[in-house]
Amino acid sequence: MSTHPATYTANLEQLRSRVHARSAKVGIIGLGYVGLPLALLFNEERFPVTGFDVDATKVQSLNGDQSYIFRIPHTEIAAARATGFSATDDYRHVAEMDALMICVPTPLNEYREPDLSYIRATAEAIAPHLRAGQLIVLESTTYPGTTEEVLVPILESGNKAGLKAARDSQEFANSFFVAFSPEREDPGNDTVARRDIPKVVGGLNPTASEIAGALYNSIFNRVVPVSSPAAAEMTKLLENIYRCVNIALVNELKLLCLRMGIDIWEVIQAASTKPFGFHPFYPGPGLGGHCIPVDPFYLSWKAKEWDFHTRFIELAGEINSAMPYHVVTSVASALNRHKKALNGSKVMVLGVAYKRDIDDLRESPALTIIEQLQRQGAEVFYNDPYFRKVGQGRKYNLQMNCTPLDNLGQYDCVLIVTDHSDYDYRKIVSEAKLVVDTRNATRGIQSEKIVQC
Numbered sequence: 487m488s489t490h491p492a493t494y495t496a497n498l499e500q501l502r503s504r505v506h507a508r509s510a511k512v513g514i515i516g517l518g519y520v521g522l523p524l525a526l527l528f529n530e531e532r533f534p535v536t537g538f539d540v541d542a543t544k545v546q547s548l549n550g551d552q553s554y555i556f557r558i559p560h561t562e563i564a565a566a567r568a569t570g571f572s573a574t575d576d577y578r579h580v581a582e583m584d585a586l587m588i589c590v591p592t593p594l595n596e597y598r599e600p601d602l603s604y605i606r607a608t609a610e611a612i613a614p615h616l617r618a619g620q621l622i623v624l625e626s627t628t629y630p631g632t633t634e635e636v637l638v639p640i641l642e643s644g645n646k647a648g649l650k651a652a653r654d655s656q657e658f659a660n661s662f663f664v665a666f667s668p669e670r671e672d673p674g675n676d677t678v679a680r681r682d683i684p685k686v687v688g689g690l691n692p693t694a695s696e697i698a699g700a701l702y703n704s705i706f707n708r709v710v711p712v713s714s715p716a717a718a719e720m721t722k723l724l725e726n727i728y729r730c731v732n733i734a735l736v737n738e739l740k741l742l743c744l745r746m747g748i749d750i751w752e753v754i755q756a757a758s759t760k761p762f763g764f765h766p767f768y769p770g771p772g773l774g775g776h777c778i779p780v781d782p783f784y785l786s787w788k789a790k791e792w793d794f795h796t797r798f799i800e801l802a803g804e805i806n807s808a809m810p811y812h813v814v815t816s817v818a819s820a821l822n823r824h825k826k827a828l829n830g831s832k833v834m835v836l837g838v839a840y841k842r843d844i845d846d847l848r849e850s851p852a853l854t855i856i857e858q859l860q861r862q863g864a865e866v867f868y869n870d871p872y873f874r875k876v877g878q879g880r881k882y883n884l885q886m887n888c889t890p891l892d893n894l895g896q897y898d899c900v901l902i903v904t905d906h907s908d909y910d911y912r913k914i915v916s917e918a919k920l921v922v923d924t925r926n927a928t929r930g931i932q933s934e935k936i937v938q939c
């Protein structure tokens with residue numbers, strides 16, 4: 487059934503032509519690690535871009551040509567600002583946008599269940615300002631069904647004009663378009679340009695897919711359409727669960743290899759020479775970041791609604807979350823070999839970011855490791871070129887300052903948690919009394935002081 491097809495067609499044509507002409511006004515909601523680079527990418531491609539964030543300090547920084555993300559220099563912000571980019575915390579500007587991309591956080595709550603409060607709050611804030619013919623794309627990682635079951639109902643019920651999301655091939659004058667398109671960025675990975683990462687898009691109806699696909703095609707080299715938002719949501723989870731499970735596998739095999747006196751790193755390197763059927767994953771001190779330790783549990787939570795238990799996810803979670811405790815035990819036994827107890831020992835932790843060369847602490851295993859070392863009586867220091875201070879987060883309260891990387895001989899143990907490339911590992915090993923290495927950062931260095939962990 488069609489109502490007011492002429493208006494519908496006019497709205498749609500206007501959106502299509504604006505996307506084509508790069509005059510479509512793009513609003514990015516949530517200017518964090520995902521949203522800010524996305525905003526800059528649209529800006530580079532000459533789209534008029536407005537960033538929305540509830541954090542007034544971020545808005546202020548951006549409008550003052552400043553950056554708060556290490557790898558984005560302030561010159562990039564200034565250049566974007568000079569070509570029209572601006573940030574705001576005022577949702578009334580939503581009405582001026584042609585397309586809105588939502589990049590807000592999707593963490594777990596204290597019971598390790600999905601916390602969709604940021605998506606809900608965003609939808610509630612957008613809804614009163616929606617207008618017919620707009621495109622809304624959710625980019626935040628979440629369980630299959632979120633776009634249709636959570637986002638769309640709030641957008642529909644929260645606007646007074648009675649606007650409805652376009653579904654199937656129905657044509658309503660008062661409709662807006664909705665899609666889900668997962669963010670696939672890998673922070674710190676410079677081997678693939680952002681625009682070379684194919685963009686998966688699942689629209690609520692074919693027109694939403696087409697419009698969202700056309701918009702993303704302006705900034706990404708390849709768009710991969712899937713049949714529904716749920717398929718796109720599930721695609722992102724499959725990717726992250728694949729990583730989570732495979733990392734758990736190598737973490738478990740590492741524990742066995744340590745016991746058997748086999749070097750797991752050598753084994754992975756050798757296995758990687760197989761030209762097919764093997765993709766290397768690497769062990770470490772535990773999972774970190776906003777994605778891999780969190781996203782799989784979005785699916786295991788949703789699966790329960792279907793009376794289904796995702797055993798691989800649970801098992802991987804169990805193994806990966808035990809790794810920081812394994813590191814602490816390894817430090818204790820390495821000190822023991824030096825006739826020292828953890829209690830009272832001075833331990834220098836190198837690297838607190840969750841992975842190499844990034845300024846992101848979220849879910850970092852270093853936080854658990856430091857807490858556990860302190861709990862067992864160690865005097866803990868840290869060094870990380872990306873963090874001058876570690877204060878309080880959702881799950882930690884360390885209040886520590888970065889210690890300069892000199893006089894390493896004063897510590898009973900130097901513990902490498904994050905293998906930043908700035909570190910001179912040879913120098914570290916030569917100065918330290920004992921080095922516990924969770925990342926194989928000391929590969930190639932021969933020394934009795936090194937303990938692989």
Ligand SMILES: NC(=O)c1ccc[n+]([C@@H]2O[C@H](COP(=O)([O-])OP(=O)(O)OC[C@H]3O[C@@H](n4cnc5c(N)ncnc54)[C@H](O)[C@@H]3O)[C@@H](O)[C@H]2O)c1
Binds near residue numbers: 516518538541589590
């Ligand atoms: N960081 C990554 O590498 C990465 C990669 C792929 C996917 N993701 C996913 O992308 C999403 C965003 O992650 P991120 O790392 O950019 O998070 P982030 O915490 O860096 O940024 C989120 C931003 O959203 C803002 N925000 C929160 N509520 C808001 C609201 N109601 N309105 C406007 N702004 C609001 C916050 O102030 C913050 O600036 C998450 O779902 C995450 O899982 C992240």
